Every structure is written in structure tokens, then in C-alpha cells.
Amino acid sequence: MREQQPIPRLTPMEAALAGLLHDIGKLAQRAHPDEQALARAYAEAGRDLAGTESAILPKRDGRYTHRHALWSDFFFLQTERGGLRWPGDINGAAVEAVAVRHHAPRHDSPADWIVAEADRLASGLERKEKDEQEETRGIGLRERELRALLPEIAIGRGAPPGAQWHPAEELSPEALLPRGRSPADQPRRFGALWDAWLRGFAAFARHGLSAGRFERALLGLSERLLWAVPSSTVDQPDIPLHDHARAVAAIAAALAAWHEAQAAWTVEAVRDRKTPKFRLACLDLSGIQHALFRLDGREGASRILRARSFLMGATVEAAVQRLLDRLGLTFSCVLLHAGGKAELLLPDLPGLEETLKTVRAEFDDWMIAHWQGDLGLVLAAGPAFAAEQFLHRGKAGEVAEGYRQERARLAAALEAAKLTPFAGWRGKGGFLGTGVIPAPFDEARGACASCGARPAVVQTALDGAWRCGVCDAAYRIGQKLPKAEGYALLAADPAQEEAPAVLPGGLRLAAWPERGPAALASFAFARAGAGSAVFRPPAYVPRVAAPADPRYDHAGIPADDRGEAGDLMTFAQIGAEALEFAGEEENRRIVGRDLLAVLKADVDHLGRVFAAGLGNDRSPARIAQLSRLMDAYFGERLPWLLARDFPATYTVYAGGDDLLLIAPWRFALPLALRLREDFAAFAGGNPNLTLSAGIAFVHPKHPLALAVEEAEDALSAAKAGGRDRIGLFGRVPEAAKDAEERKEDRAPAPRHGSGRVLTWKALCATLGLADALNDAVRAGHLPPTFLHRMRWFAARRRAAEAGEPRAADWNAKWRYHAARFLDRLAPDRRRDTEALLLQALPPPGATAAADAEIATTVALWRNR
Structure with missing residues (x-):
């Protein structure tokens, strides 16, 4: 015994x-x-x-x-x-x-x-x-x-599909x-x-191993x-x-x-279950998108963005570790950890509020010194509660009580903390005037070569450029990250030869999984042979397969900017992946446009899902499971899906409940549709769990920050349009505006650039129509000039349905143009082509399954 x-x-x-x-x-x-x-x-x-x-x-x-x-x-x-x-x-x-x-x-x-x-x-x-x-x-x-x-x-958006299972x-x-x-x-x-x-x-x-490493493993x-x-x-x-x-x-x-x-x-x-013994606390990284896309120029942007996103995640990891160390607690106290946010269960210790205040100030000082206000780390805690709150479940849709009530109080505390950002630093008189953060440019070498905003205080040995601390760290980590086996979280060591990235609490990173007993935590990017390292799936990024790809010549990418096989693709190379080879072998030519698509997506009504979707049983384990499953989909299944079916896609971030991807424009709409179908399968076909997305199409030289804003606008339009939809063509690259369209008629027709929202079913039909139109163009049955006219008439049809009087004659004019075109076709082609035109532009009153404007735009861009 x-x-x-x-x-x-x-x-x-x-x-x-x-x-x-x-x-x-x-x-x-x-x-x-x-x-x-x-x-x-x-x-x-x-x-x-x-x-x-x-x-x-x-x-x-x-x-x-x-x-x-x-x-x-x-x-x-x-x-x-x-x-x-x-x-x-x-x-x-x-x-x-x-x-x-x-x-x-x-x-x-x-x-x-x-x-x-x-x-x-x-x-x-x-x-x-x-x-x-x-x-x-x-x-x-x-x-x-x-x-x-x-x-x-269940959140009232349809009947759940019934029991399904996960085998062991x-x-x-x-x-x-x-x-x-x-x-x-x-x-x-x-x-x-x-x-x-x-x-x-x-x-x-x-x-x-140390106790901490043992627990993490x-x-x-x-x-x-x-x-x-x-x-x-x-x-x-x-x-x-x-x-x-x-x-x-x-x-x-x-x-x-x-x-x-x-x-x-x-x-x-x-x-004793009556005495308050517990508190919930939260760490939330704010300003992620703004800080992520602050770039001065596009050189090396794909490498820097990947490293920045990684470092932001590591910042939360280090902050959690620092907080737990200060309180003498273990990593098991972290209930949720995803998407730049961590939720913890703490004991209501004597002096806890003062300790949290000290840690907040420490984080604020660090974030100001390194990120100059672009990025913030908010720490908040809810009130103390007793053990009996874990047992009170309440009913879905009623006033929150029990553990659900404590999570609601934590959410309120977090929102209040966000209203006073950098409070710990401000209390020391940090601001100059109203909201102005001083930057020590007097001791710097001008502005950072990467972000163009923060003081350049470090010379990066790899290229000799002067950068701010965080961009220097991103540049160095970005060189190693694509080929690294993992990374370790270590205590600070000023003498470390590699000068690893400094993180909150004086912690640092090393880009491999095992660093012996000195590592506070160790992470591997592959499950096989991870040992004591925790598996952490890496974000998927595309690699160069053939630097001499003729599409890179066609896109005007200099040989020096193409890297070597296995290197991370640049955004110009990703755009060039949209180009196609057309024609027979002896007359093969490159066609299409080398544009990028920025795809942003997230889960609809996720707040309601967490608050009410679990019914009466909202125990810590069930809430943690829901969060973990969502994070596993975006953090683990998505990279697998991209590597298998969309290998030219770059992951800016994916985790928690959302994602931001950059893909060759030609693959973005099929990717969005595939993502929605796959997420529906992940949810077991449950109509209460859906996905909305937004896409912006841009030139590779277009400022990324603006492109992301456009994708965000398109996502907002999709949500405003009813959710479980996709927004696209909010703004179209200027080169897509063709003179043919403007000469056709003086009466204005709404442009596809005014922004569109499609259901996923409509997107599926639209892609089918676009493929059929493209096949007709490649076969010589439809000339691109006629596609321009079709697109114009499709816009007129939409204007007429919206009540525009000057567009009311679209059908008569379209039938005249279509008849003239069909009369010139050989009899064996006419029947199929006529059916295709009728599918694209059915008569007034008939429902169009596909969006002909978008379908013709896709076909035109593929054959430019």
C-alpha cells in the first residue's frame, strides 16, 4: 500500500x-x-x-x-x-x-x-x-x-443535426x-x-525535467x-x-x-463552498492587426509578417508564464489559450489585486518600450467567487448565473480595462499631452527600416539595416522560422550569441524545440519525436518550388528576388501562381493576372455560441473543450487543408475563431468555398455554427494594411447581409476597369466594385458559371470582348432589379446583342452557347443562381 x-x-x-x-x-x-x-x-x-x-x-x-x-x-x-x-x-x-x-x-x-x-x-x-x-x-x-x-x-438558428461521434x-x-x-x-x-x-x-x-516542463509535457x-x-x-x-x-x-x-x-x-x-476562493483573469493582446501590418515597403514582407505573427503569440505565451511565476501557480490554471487571448483560474490570494496591478504596469512598460503603443497587453480580473458557483448551471437564455455569471463578470472587467490602455505606464506620466507617446529618436538611427515608425535602435547583423527592437527580432526569427523544428521559451541571457527576441518578463526565444533544463517551455512543429516538447502546429506558408518558373518572368519578378527552392515565397511570387499556361504545347502561352487575394473569415455569433450554445451545462471543461476545438480547427486542420489543396496560400494568422490568408487571386474563391464546406463538416452540419468571409483582390505592390482593411470591410458586409455569406469586390484593382465597358452606353451601370455579398450557394453557382465561361473562351467559342459586354449587361440587370429607371431596357438590348452574336456561330456550337448565355443572364423575373458580373470578371481575369 x-x-x-x-x-x-x-x-x-x-x-x-x-x-x-x-x-x-x-x-x-x-x-x-x-x-x-x-x-x-x-x-x-x-x-x-x-x-x-x-x-x-x-x-x-x-x-x-x-x-x-x-x-x-x-x-x-x-x-x-x-x-x-x-x-x-x-x-x-x-x-x-x-x-x-x-x-x-x-x-x-x-x-x-x-x-x-x-x-x-x-x-x-x-x-x-x-x-x-x-x-x-x-x-x-x-x-x-x-x-x-x-x-x-443550439443558438436558435436551426435544429441541430443530432448525435455524432468521435472515436477514440x-x-x-x-x-x-x-x-x-x-x-x-x-x-x-x-x-x-x-x-x-x-x-x-x-x-x-x-x-x-523541471516541474513546469513536466507539467507542460x-x-x-x-x-x-x-x-x-x-x-x-x-x-x-x-x-x-x-x-x-x-x-x-x-x-x-x-x-x-x-x-x-x-x-x-x-x-x-x-x-467549504461558500467562502470566495477563486477569481477568473484574462490576458488579451489588443491592436494585433494594426501592429501586424505596419510595414515600410514590401521587401521581405512575407518573412517579416510570418515572424511578427509568431512573436505576437509568443508575447502572450511569455506574459502568461510571467503572471503564473509571480503568483506561484502552474500552467494548468490556464483554462483557455487561443487567438491572442488567455483565460486563467486564480486563487483569491491576499494582495492579489496589488500583484495584478504591478504585473499590469510591468506589461505596459514593456509594450510601450517595444511596440510604442501599436500593440497592447490587457490584464483584467473578475471578482472573487465561491466554489458553489461551479455547481450552479442556470438555463440557456436566462440571466447568467453560476460559472457563466463569473465569465460574464470577467468579460465586463476586460472591457473596462480596455477603456484605459497602458494605465500602468500612464500613471508614471508617460503621455505627452493627450494620447501622444514619446519615442526616443534622439538616440536612434532614424526610423526602423521595416516598420518605418518606431526608432531604429538595433543594427541587424544579417543585412546591416537599423531597426526597432521588435522588427529586428522579427527579421532574425523570420530567417530561421520557416526551417525551424520548433522553439523554446528561455530565461533572459544578455550574453546569448544569437541575441534571441526579448519577450515580457525578460524571457526570450530560441528557434528549436529542446534546450535542456534551462527551457521554461519547449515546442515542436512536428509530433514525431517531440519528446518533452509540446506539439504546436505551425502556420502554413508556401515555399518556392522552381525559382526559374516562367510565370515569374511573365510577372516581372527579378531573378534576385526569387530565392532558392524551399525558401518562403514572396507575395509577388504568390501572385504569379495565379497565372496559367494556355494553348497547345507548341503554342503554349501564359495568361491571366498576377493579383493577390486577401481572405478574412471568422465564426458567426461566437459570443452567443459560448454564452448560450452549451445549454445548461456550461462547466469549465465544456467551455474549454469548445474553445480548444475551435482553435484546433483553425490552428491544425486549416494548415493541413492548405498544404493539401491550396499550397500557394500564405497564412498571416489562424487560430481562436478566425483567420487571415493571402492567396493567388484565382484560388481564393474556391478556397473560401472549400473552407466553408469543410467547417460545416467540422460542425457536423450544424446550422448554428457557420462561417462568414470577406475577400479583397489587390496587386502584389498594393499596401497590405489597406488590403486587409478592404477584406475586413467585405467581411463586415457579409455579416451585415445576414452572415453565413461572403463579401467580395468591395474595391477592384484599377487595371480591371476596361474602356469597352464605359463606351457601351452613356447610362451608368453599377460597378462590381461597389461591393457584393453572396450566399455560399450563390458562390458555388458563380464559380461553376465562371468555369464554363472560361472553358468557352479557351475553346474559342466566346471572345473576351463579348465577355466585357456580358459583364456590362449583368450590371444593368442588377441596376434594373434595384429600381434604376435608365437600366430598364437592359433585356431588349441584351437579347439583340446575344442574337447577333449567336447568328455568327456554327450550328454545332450555337445551342450550347445559347444555353450558357441564358444561364448567365436569364430574362427579367427569372432567378439567377449565379452572379454573372463576378463570373464574367473571373473569366476575363483568367484570360487577360
Whole structure:
């Protein structure tokens, strides 16, 4: 038997580790057909199985229940046999003891009750009667699959499609899509996951890692392998084991820290659910888009943007680490972490408000010194609340209460904090006049060569240019990032030869995953061989395949600007990817336009989804799961989709619930449509989860900041038009305006440049029409000059439908032009061409499935 004496207290890290591992026995139990392996392991270890049952299992109706706790103990036996070890400052025996006793805590052990209370509060249920009965009978337990969460979301935008499932398998882009049931294969899957768990745990538990690195590695392994293992098989079948364990770890760590600070280590104090012990806090990076696209010139823009986006994410990572270090807490306290935002569960410690104020000022000082006000890091905390709030669920659509109420209070505190940006820095008299931030240009070499705004204070050794601190860091990281295996977060070291990027709290980055015990955290860009590094999928960026591609010549890209095979593509090269080869081999020519498309998209009504979409069960685990799934789609499935189907697409950012992509213009509309279809599959076809998008078409030399604003305007138009739509052609490149269109008639017709919003169904039809028109042009059936006329008449048709009197004669004139054109065609071509023209421009009163203006524009641009 393990330690018999009551454990008086736990550190926050020990409580977190116990919370992360307390239910690992559920995977072990389902991976084995019976308890023979369990009995054998106890016999080999010289342990008394019957005595352990009586010590760690509750009893009901004369039999022991919750037998998965025995299997958790079985896991710890396996680690002992494998020679695996806990970090040196962790009492491993205490962690194991409280983890396996979470259903039968000793009446005189406050530490036991820390984990037991955290388990009960995280699930929001005192007991899970149906789960308990199923486990006792052992019927169907090994066949249970995780019920998919997203198909169940309901916010009043249609009926959810019904139950769908995630089989137990490792997290991957393909596995994120829910599917039908296949319970017969679940036992094999559980067995494979159990073997992978033991291998993965051994990969980092032998290396004497620090407690922080150990915890991060354990969290990464848990997310990868336990994300689709049901925690509750009957009562809450859509809660994964990973999210439940992480919620337990967060609550347990906060409880341990609070009771240590209060010196209140009694069972009665731990079980007290009335005293406020918790607070929610949030870190939010603001001004991302403005800071990201501040560029002076376009040289190396693709490399700098990728690195800036990466550094912004690393800034939040470092700030979270700094805050946790100041409070003596663990990373398990981070409930949500995505899209430049992190939400944490904190203990309501004495002096917490003063500590938060100090940390806020520290962050404000750092952001001003490095970003000069372009980027802000907002830290806010909600009021203290008691444990009973975790148990109060409330009803969807009613006034927020319980945990939902605490998240609403945190949101209000965050909005209030945003109204006083850089408050900690302002309090020291930083502003000159009203809102003016002083910049130390007197000691600088002019303006930064990259952003053109901040003082140039560092000379980048790689090219000799003078830059501000953040742009110098971005330039250096940008050289390594495309080929890096990962990165590590390290403490500051002024003597470091590579001069890595400085981050809040004096932390720095190194562009590879493993840096030994000095690393605070380590991340790998590939799962294979990650070891103690946490897998972090990289944003997808396109690489040069053939520097001598003749399309680059056609686009006028100098040979010196094309890089080498494997280098990151420039935006000019991405634009050139839109060009096509047309004609027979002996007469092959390059046609089209070398334009870029800036695509911006996000999830519709996401605030409502989080606030009301989960029904009555808005526990920390369910909210965390919803956030994690959304981030996994944009952060993991999207790069997979781009690499497979749209390899010339550049990811500026993707995560949380939104994305910003730069693609060759010709692929942008099919990409947007494919993205919407794929997201719908990810949501299980649920009409309550939809995507809106906006696209701007620009020349590669067009200022990116303006292009992004245009895409943002198009996205706003799509949302204003009803959501679940795409906005496009808000502003069209000047070269697209053709004289033919203007000469056709003096009466003005609305231009496609005035902005359009299409449903996704209409976009699908429009792309089909555009392909048909393009095929007709390539086959010689339709001359481009006639397409210009079609586009003009399509604009007149739209004007007439909008009530423009001068456009009312469009149909008569169009039929005359079409008839004249068709009369010149050979009989074998006429019938199909006539049908195509009728499809593009049906008569008044008939519904046009496709947008002929956009379709003809696409066909014209492809054949310019």
C-alpha cells in the first residue's frame, strides 16, 4: 500500500499533477478486456489488491464502485516498473496517493479532499449515478465513444443535426471531423491509445525535467491522446477525459494555493463552498492587426509578417508564464489559450489585486518600450467567487448565473480595462499631452527600416539595416522560422550569441524545440519525436518550388528576388501562381493576372455560441473543450487543408475563431468555398455554427494594411447581409476597369466594385458559371470582348432589379446583342452557347443562381 498517513498539504504543482492524472485509469480500464492485468501487476509488485480496494474505492450496496481508480493506481505501478521519475521538487508519493483516492478521500486528509473537491466541482455533479452503474456492471463501457460537442450547439438558428461521434484516436486534422458510430472497434482503439500513452509518458518522464516542463509535457500528451476519450460515458458523454482532467487540475491548483496562503489546511476548510476562493483573469493582446501590418515597403514582407505573427503569440505565451511565476501557480490554471487571448483560474490570494496591478504596469512598460503603443497587453480580473458557483448551471437564455455569471463578470472587467490602455505606464506620466507617446529618436538611427515608425535602435547583423527592437527580432526569427523544428521559451541571457527576441518578463526565444533544463517551455512543429516538447502546429506558408518558373518572368519578378527552392515565397511570387499556361504545347502561352487575394473569415455569433450554445451545462471543461476545438480547427486542420489543396496560400494568422490568408487571386474563391464546406463538416452540419468571409483582390505592390482593411470591410458586409455569406469586390484593382465597358452606353451601370455579398450557394453557382465561361473562351467559342459586354449587361440587370429607371431596357438590348452574336456561330456550337448565355443572364423575373458580373470578371481575369 502507498503512504498510509494523511497528507497534510499539497503544493499547487502537486495538486495540478494529481488532477491531470486522477482519471487516467479510465483509459487503462477500457484498454483491457478484464482485470487480469490489474491483478497480475499487484501480485508482481507484492501489493494487496483487496486492501487497496478497501482503501481507495467507495462502497455501495455491498460492492466497491469507481473501479477506474484502481486502474489509475495500475498506471502508477507501471511508471515505477519503468524507472520513470517525478521532478525533484515534487512529492510523487503524495501525488499518486491523492490522485487514486479522489472518490474515497480520507476524512482526516485535507490534501485528499483538494483533489476530490476539484473533481466534483469540475464535473458540476456530486455523483454520476448512471456512469457508476455502467462501470459496476461492466456492460458497454469499452464500446462507448465520445459524443461530438459541436453538432449539439443550439443558438436558435436551426435544429441541430443530432448525435455524432468521435472515436477514440489520436488528435489529427482528419480526426477533428465528427462521424457516425463504430463502437465495435472502440476496444482496439482504447488499447492503441493506452500503449501510446505509456510510450509518450516515458518519452519525457525519464529526463529529470523541471516541474513546469513536466507539467507542460503532460498537458500536451493528454490533449493529443485523451481529447476523444469520454470522461463520463452516460451522464456527460460529450466531455473528453482531457478537458475534465485539466479543469480538475486548475481547480485543485487554485485550491491548494488558496489554502496554503490562508494556512487553512483542514478538511472542513477545503470542503467549504461558500467562502470566495477563486477569481477568473484574462490576458488579451489588443491592436494585433494594426501592429501586424505596419510595414515600410514590401521587401521581405512575407518573412517579416510570418515572424511578427509568431512573436505576437509568443508575447502572450511569455506574459502568461510571467503572471503564473509571480503568483506561484502552474500552467494548468490556464483554462483557455487561443487567438491572442488567455483565460486563467486564480486563487483569491491576499494582495492579489496589488500583484495584478504591478504585473499590469510591468506589461505596459514593456509594450510601450517595444511596440510604442501599436500593440497592447490587457490584464483584467473578475471578482472573487465561491466554489458553489461551479455547481450552479442556470438555463440557456436566462440571466447568467453560476460559472457563466463569473465569465460574464470577467468579460465586463476586460472591457473596462480596455477603456484605459497602458494605465500602468500612464500613471508614471508617460503621455505627452493627450494620447501622444514619446519615442526616443534622439538616440536612434532614424526610423526602423521595416516598420518605418518606431526608432531604429538595433543594427541587424544579417543585412546591416537599423531597426526597432521588435522588427529586428522579427527579421532574425523570420530567417530561421520557416526551417525551424520548433522553439523554446528561455530565461533572459544578455550574453546569448544569437541575441534571441526579448519577450515580457525578460524571457526570450530560441528557434528549436529542446534546450535542456534551462527551457521554461519547449515546442515542436512536428509530433514525431517531440519528446518533452509540446506539439504546436505551425502556420502554413508556401515555399518556392522552381525559382526559374516562367510565370515569374511573365510577372516581372527579378531573378534576385526569387530565392532558392524551399525558401518562403514572396507575395509577388504568390501572385504569379495565379497565372496559367494556355494553348497547345507548341503554342503554349501564359495568361491571366498576377493579383493577390486577401481572405478574412471568422465564426458567426461566437459570443452567443459560448454564452448560450452549451445549454445548461456550461462547466469549465465544456467551455474549454469548445474553445480548444475551435482553435484546433483553425490552428491544425486549416494548415493541413492548405498544404493539401491550396499550397500557394500564405497564412498571416489562424487560430481562436478566425483567420487571415493571402492567396493567388484565382484560388481564393474556391478556397473560401472549400473552407466553408469543410467547417460545416467540422460542425457536423450544424446550422448554428457557420462561417462568414470577406475577400479583397489587390496587386502584389498594393499596401497590405489597406488590403486587409478592404477584406475586413467585405467581411463586415457579409455579416451585415445576414452572415453565413461572403463579401467580395468591395474595391477592384484599377487595371480591371476596361474602356469597352464605359463606351457601351452613356447610362451608368453599377460597378462590381461597389461591393457584393453572396450566399455560399450563390458562390458555388458563380464559380461553376465562371468555369464554363472560361472553358468557352479557351475553346474559342466566346471572345473576351463579348465577355466585357456580358459583364456590362449583368450590371444593368442588377441596376434594373434595384429600381434604376435608365437600366430598364437592359433585356431588349441584351437579347439583340446575344442574337447577333449567336447568328455568327456554327450550328454545332450555337445551342450550347445559347444555353450558357441564358444561364448567365436569364430574362427579367427569372432567378439567377449565379452572379454573372463576378463570373464574367473571373473569366476575363483568367484570360487577360
